[in-house]
Amino acid sequence: MRPGAVEAMLPFFSERFANPSGSHRFARDARRAVDEARDQVAEVLGVSPGEVVFTGCGTEADNTAILGVGGLAVCGAAEHPAVLHPTEHRGGIVVGTDTAGHIDLDQLADVLSPDVAIVSVMAVNNEVGTITDLAAVSRLVRSLAPGALLHTDAVQAVCWLDLRQIAPLVDLMSFSAHKFGGPKGVGVLTIRDGVKLAPLISGGGQERERRSGTHNVAGIAALTSALVETDHQRISENARLAGLRDRLIDGLSGAIEGVVETVQRDRKTAGSAHVCLDGIESESLLFLLDQADVCASAASACASGAMEPSHVLAAMGVEHSLAMGALRMTLGHTTTVDDIERAIDVVASSVQHLRRVAVARP
């Protein structure tokens, strides 16, 4: 977490520990913290404060959007499971992607009709970092399914994109604090004024009947701090991390053979360094990296903790054997040039080791 975000939480665990829905002076103090947070969040996200709904996580925000609208949903095959599963569960339509994991606009146009109630297209892909052309998606949806709502899972976008430019294109946006230096367990769904959604969680109606449950005041304060800081640093961090990312991938490609860059750099975020390593099994590589204190991921883990083959790479048409060698490295605000040099050394030597023992085996 960003230190500022940790700092922002702490008072709400002690002297400011009140329920903002109460009526006494302590409650009013907590209420003020939530109100001020909502104003600041709205400013960064490019919406009005009344359009900000605090949730328990990004998944809840996505589910509220898809399930709360009701009716036919459409999404892309490379969406996060938080969008994909509710869409499939409701009998929605899943549209294919191009080889970069970007939703296929021709296929999308084919399925858009007045019957469609909601279209959900992620702003940035969580595995491979591909940035969606939301302006193009928005034009298609507005012309071919003018009654449909457009939702974007923007959980991965906050560090990289100016959300004020995305907000006018869509009706609903989802966020999660832990993706930009905030805590786990708090998220945001923005809902354009006038859009009616059935709440996923009913009860006290705390978020103006769009979401119930006592406010996570500490989480909301920390989310806001992290969001504002991320927004301030966004332009400089994009430039700094793009340089480090390029060094990482170029360094790896120079040190070992068979480094396949999954998505070309001008189509993805500066922090994404997703590659597939020819002839390597991710599970083996991740173990060796972990032993050398380099922590990375491959695709996503199921409930048992096992790595599952990536549905994103499958949607992109990446061959199964190559997809088994996926390495998902991500850079962020704490990444330094020393980290990058060490990662290059350790990944390259681990890959060389695995290839050597594979060759040695009869």
Added chain:
Amino acid sequence: MSGGVDSSVAGALLLRAGHQVVGVTMKLWGGDSDTGCCSVSDVDDARRVAQQLDIDHLVFNFGDDFNAHVVEPYVRDHALGVTPNPCIECNRHVKFDRLLVRADQLGFDAVATGHHARIGRAANGSFSLERGADNAKDQSYVVHMLDQAALGRTLFPVGDIDKTEVRRLASEMGLRTASKPDSQDVCFITSTGGRQTFLGDRISFRQGRVVDTSGSALGKVEAVEMITIGQRRGIGLPGGGPKRYVVDVDVPNGTVVVGDDDDLFRTTMVVERATWIEAPVDGAVLVQCSAHGVPQPATIANDIAGKVAGGSVRVTWNEPQRRIAPGQSVVFYDLADKCVLGGGTATR
């Protein structure tokens, strides 16, 4: 670490012996399961035991290998009227092949499991595979396919102690799996659906004619693929009368032959895909045909495809024995009933 008590204690004993240990659970089956080692609650148990032992715990996804080497052959064999032993194929292709290779790549010296069997070493350096100390829990039958290379890199830490002692150690160490019941069943077959549902979803059952040994029709069965040699119930015959057993199943022709107990007895059988702990063996041995079957004396001869691993072996029983269903593993032990010599698969 399956999440059971044996592998939990195996990990603890390795630590006591001074090894550097990493716990691994293999994710093998993605479909429905209620008993096997792939359910999330079993992985939770394995992880919690590893945390108690303060060792790292990893989950390896070998689902593709499991499907290709265990599940698909299981379905294919049944469609041909063969009754396979999927746990043995999993040991052969996944635990003691895929996982051993992975362990090698990652720099580990050995793979240890919770099997009740023992590995010995002779003065000349060769390895032997012996029954576990707990005769009732002995699992040497299901690991009979290990060769010298695999035995040299395998450890069975609980093979020297009996099950009561395993559970006593587990509860002494406060391991959460101490009183967890043993798993018995095939991990990808659910208790509710059973083998019938699993196979029915994957192959189209064919009706079979039930005939006696002279060929006279007696009745019919709905799924000839579900019938196994030696079976008495569920063959569509009225109760009462003499006991009748399935003595042959011909899936391609859709025929089930029933006869009396005597019709089941054979003096010889042929075992194929033979593997050997050391070199191929001829002569007097004890032969075991199921996980906890009683070993019977016989003479074996590598007279069919020469003395080669993977060849065929003729078994001549000292006394006639009930016919073994094709596909079952047949394991050879020395006359002292201590060491595994080799094994293979029963043929028609």
